[in-house]
Amino acid sequence: MNIKNYNKFYDAVSKYIPDERIITDDLRKLAFGTDASFYRLIPEVVIKVKNDEEVSKVIMDASILDIPVTFRAAGTSLSGQAITDSVLVLLDNSWNGISINEEDNTISLDPGVIGAHANARLARLNKKMGPDPASINSCKISGIAANNASGMTSGTKQNIYNTLKSMRIIFADGTLLDTGDEESRKQFSKSHPELIEKLFGLSEEIKQNDDLHNRIKKKYAIKNTTGYGLNSLIDYQDPFEIISHLMIGSEGTLGFISNITLNTVDNLPHKASALIIFKDIRTACSAIPIFNEQPVDAAEIMDRAALKSVEDKPGMPSYLKGLDADAAALLIETSGNNSDELNKNIINITESIKELDVIVPVEFTSDPKEFKKLWDVRKGLFPSVCKDRNPGSSVIIEDVNFPTEKLADAALDLQALFGKYGYKNTIIWGHALAGNLHFVFTPDFSSSAEIAKYNSFMNDIAILVVDKYDGSLKAEHGTGRNMAPFVHYEWGDEAYNIMKRIKDIFDPNNILNPGVLINDDPKVHLKNLKPLPIANEIIDKCIECGFCEINCPSKDVTITPRQRIVSWREIQRLRNSGRDFGAANRLAEQYNYYGDETCATDGLCALSCPVDIDTGKLIKELRASKVSPSASAIASFLAHNMNLVTSSMRIILNSVYGIKKILGNSTLTGISGVLNKISFNKSPVYTKYLPKGASGINKNGNALSTGNLKVVYFPSCITRSMGIAEDYNTKDSIPDVTERLLNKAGYEIIYPNNINNLCCGMAFNSKGFVKQGNEKADELISALKAASENGKYPILFDMSPCLQRTKEYIAGLNGEYKDVKIYEQVEFIHDHLLDKLDIKKLDRTVSIHVTCSSTKMGLGEKFKTVTEACVNEVTVPENIGCCGFAGDRGFTFPELNRSALSTLKDSLPDNCSEGYSNSRTCEIGLSEQSGINYKSIVYLVDEASN
Numbered sequence: 013m014n015i016k017n018y019n020k021f022y023d024a025v026s027k028y029i030p031d032e033r034i035i036t037d038d039l040r041k042l043a044f045g046t047d048a049s050f051y052r053l054i055p056e057v058v059i060k061v062k063n064d065e066e067v068s069k070v071i072m073d074a075s076i077l078d079i080p081v082t083f084r085a086a087g088t089s090l091s092g093q094a095i096t097d098s099v100l101v102l103l104d105n106s107w108n109g110i111s112i113n114e115e116d117n118t119i120s121l122d123p124g125v126i127g128a129h130a131n132a133r134l135a136r137l138n139k140k141m142g143p144d145p146a147s148i149n150s151c152k153i154s155g156i157a158a159n160n161a162s163g164m165t166s167g168t169k170q171n172i173y174n175t176l177k178s179m180r181i182i183f184a185d186g187t188l189l190d191t192g193d194e195e196s197r198k199q200f201s202k203s204h205p206e207l208i209e210k211l212f213g214l215s216e217e218i219k220q221n222d223d224l225h226n227r228i229k230k231k232y233a234i235k236n237t238t239g240y241g242l243n244s245l246i247d248y249q250d251p252f253e254i255i256s257h258l259m260i261g262s263e264g265t266l267g268f269i270s271n272i273t274l275n276t277v278d279n280l281p282h283k284a285s286a287l288i289i290f291k292d293i294r295t296a297c298s299a300i301p302i303f304n305e306q307p308v309d310a311a312e313i314m315d316r317a318a319l320k321s322v323e324d325k326p327g328m329p330s331y332l333k334g335l336d337a338d339a340a341a342l343l344i345e346t347s348g349n350n351s352d353e354l355n356k357n358i359i360n361i362t363e364s365i366k367e368l369d370v371i372v373p374v375e376f377t378s379d380p381k382e383f384k385k386l387w388d389v390r391k392g393l394f395p396s397v398c399k400d401r402n403p404g405s406s407v408i409i410e411d412v413n414f415p416t417e418k419l420a421d422a423a424l425d426l427q428a429l430f431g432k433y434g435y436k437n438t439i440i441w442g443h444a445l446a447g448n449l450h451f452v453f454t455p456d457f458s459s460s461a462e463i464a465k466y467n468s469f470m471n472d473i474a475i476l477v478v479d480k481y482d483g484s485l486k487a488e489h490g491t492g493r494n495m496a497p498f499v500h501y502e503w504g505d506e507a508y509n510i511m512k513r514i515k516d517i518f519d520p521n522n523i524l525n526p527g528v529l530i531n532d533d534p535k536v537h538l539k540n541l542k543p544l545p546i547a548n549e550i551i552d553k554c555i556e557c558g559f560c561e562i563n564c565p566s567k568d569v570t571i572t573p574r575q576r577i578v579s580w581r582e583i584q585r586l587r588n589s590g591r592d593f594g595a596a597n598r599l600a601e602q603y604n605y606y607g608d609e610t611c612a613t614d615g616l617c618a619l620s621c622p623v624d625i626d627t628g629k630l631i632k633e634l635r636a637s638k639v640s641p642s643a644s645a646i647a648s649f650l651a652h653n654m655n656l657v658t659s660s661m662r663i664i665l666n667s668v669y670g671i672k673k674i675l676g677n678s679t680l681t682g683i684s685g686v687l688n689k690i691s692f693n694k695s696p697v698y699t700k701y702l703p704k705g706a707s708g709i710n711k712n713g714n715a716l717s718t719g720n721l722k723v724v725y726f727p728s729c730i731t732r733s734m735g736i737a738e739d740y741n742t743k744d745s746i747p748d749v750t751e752r753l754l755n756k757a758g759y760e761i762i763y764p765n766n767i768n769n770l771c772c773g774m775a776f777n778s779k780g781f782v783k784q785g786n787e788k789a790d791e792l793i794s795a796l797k798a799a800s801e802n803g804k805y806p807i808l809f810d811m812s813p814c815l816q817r818t819k820e821y822i823a824g825l826n827g828e829y830k831d832v833k834i835y836e837q838v839e840f841i842h843d844h845l846l847d848k849l850d851i852k853k854l855d856r857t858v859s860i861h862v863t864c865s866s867t868k869m870g871l872g873e874k875f876k877t878v879t880e881a882c883v884n885e886v887t888v889p890e891n892i893g894c895c896g897f898a899g900d901r902g903f904t905f906p907e908l909n910r911s912a913l914s915t916l917k918d919s920l921p922d923n924c925s926e927g928y929s930n931s932r933t934c935e936i937g938l939s940e941q942s943g944i945n946y947k948s949i950v951y952l953v954d955e956a957s958n
Contacts, residue, residue: 022057038602048090061104070101075184081101092528092540093490110130129890146394150562160261161490171235177192179192182267184518200252239511263492267524286344286377290342293338293340295368306364307357328389351378401454408454411450412449413446421481429473433465467535493540496537554577561617565912586599651787662735681698699939703736705734726792771791772789772809773789775900789818808837816836816869836869838930851881861892909937
């Protein structure tokens, strides 16, 4: 490795890429360099690119200095194809364009578009993309294309290879080609005649070799992503079709995909599923040829070990526990344009397997809740293995493909191999319609003996799949480093040499992701194995898959939950090794900002984590470990004097409002921004949406007697402190409006005693003051229990985060407060007020923001229903998650809020001039980044009701 060349490279790229997008510090190189595979290489430089021109220049500068470049999308790939010890090129968050051509039934996508986001747009048209990988909620379209990912329903007919229309590509010499643009094709033909001529030569060579031609046709009759897509050379005559289809599955070794246009497929609106239990795996496999002739969209096979791994999970069918050791299942899905067509499908499918030995009567369901329960069986398989493995062990998911007529024998042979090598807790499942089987096992690579065993196991897998069944060693997860040594074994000399020549044609200097897909090192799959040291029980089960990243508000400004875990593991590994405390301390110092201070601790990462890890809990624990005795004493004083805290806050807010009147918004913003920087984020940044101080609450016990209905109302410490913001069209605070709204609905309001000292404790807990936070939570719960007469009356919180924190706290108290019924604004309005209020719809368009806490409590639909009852049009901006304000963190680390909501303003329709949420501090951040006032949903309901 030539350090001088990397220095020259840095100097070159820094001329057109700003410093904040060139990453060279140790912590972020480690964090960004990690993907979902069980390999690790740490890059020398990480660069975030935002357009074609930057990509082209980076490639050309790297080529001049003979420096390898690897492209990374979401990093959810499993086979080591997206890591490097050289230059790692990441997609900036600006690569998110989506364009749908309804007439042409196509969708054009920038490389950074999340697969699920593309499908969400297409769902309105009853369309979808063909490929549907299990990672679709997290992976990006360029990764789907580069790995030829498919999934449960796509098979070979609807995978990305067979639904590709055109592509924009940047080659190893920096040239850009748009295969869908005639002028671009002409220019490329003039500038690269040799490349086109060589591809034609390869195509003709294969077509004149009957054995090789037939071999390729046979290999791609089933799923196959081992090596380059040689079928491109026989399926197409047009050189640009050959080029674009060779890019599919090429894993970034032939060029950079900067845009892709796909033909869409039908997504029929009526669906039904059935979990069919057979006496054994052979019987289950015998149904596959039958189902391939029926309107079956998906058939997921699961062996008994797979079913056993989830049988004790909540919501699983009770009959799973009583199955014999040899039982197996097929989870199938069918769909239709209408209910009649769907029912016809169900009848035909059920009739088609009546001769097979089915243990449980076949029952289809189209009910969404029951439908979800069945697919939760399938989705729970992988997480179950991950959770049950020994800490420190890796999780390997391999996927192989067999001719469907040999699927049963192959599955039994796989089970026998697990037994031979002593791999326990292994499961088999897969996309049976295509003959695609996945298997999971959990080796511990901390010992050389385990590595040697893994090597022998993989050799036996190759013999089984290739020699015995002539199948595919990779069906949809990509070749990567893990299967690169076996490409030659599967394909033979002639085909493998063609692949090497393809690489040489596209990348003669071998700078694009070298070592991936084509690698002559027979032991490369045993090198650079990722360490997974035991670091903290909160995160020890993490498999670093990256599914969490999509929900993280800091993903585009610092690092993500996966990267926080990766970094903390390395810090602990270095500390525990006792050899390099200096390196550990340097990483820990960098971690303060990137890992700790810019973590919103919102917990949304747990929602998409296969093993339910809330990385925010780790960060809170780390914050608690850094609390000094003096800081703890101050926190205790504040906790015992919340009335003083809230009254002081009101004075400060009113003072700032007065200063604003003198200096103006921009001057005050500028001054506070400077103070924030020189104080290292200790001083808050002013925003014009900062509210005045509230008027305070001087009420205890019963308020107004307006009827027989009673509710306990707890105004949070935030709403007791913060009043209305600039440009509110009312002078009333949230408690005022809430009281008026409850009175309209006929409720008598009960305020808990000692209200001005009450707090849920979240503000303390999130900063590491756990003891004080728990004390405040205990105090609040006791007061609410008394006010509600032991749960006789419902309790209303006016901030969603406070409610969610209290619910979580109560859940950990062993049922002591199980009778206490607590609600936040949206849910209480939806469940108890809508039918009691006379609401007249307002003629306006409004935006709503579902907070993190509301999302975790599943209140999104209720929020929309409440808002739709009040106005003609409701918009929920696409792909907006946590606002990143995180209590008061948005004041001191405004870059977190700014990054989290970077697309909010452009996502709002032109006629939208107001927004609503249910968290006072979140509303400040939403207003700041959108340019419109966001306020509590109670304001809208109050205005719309008489």
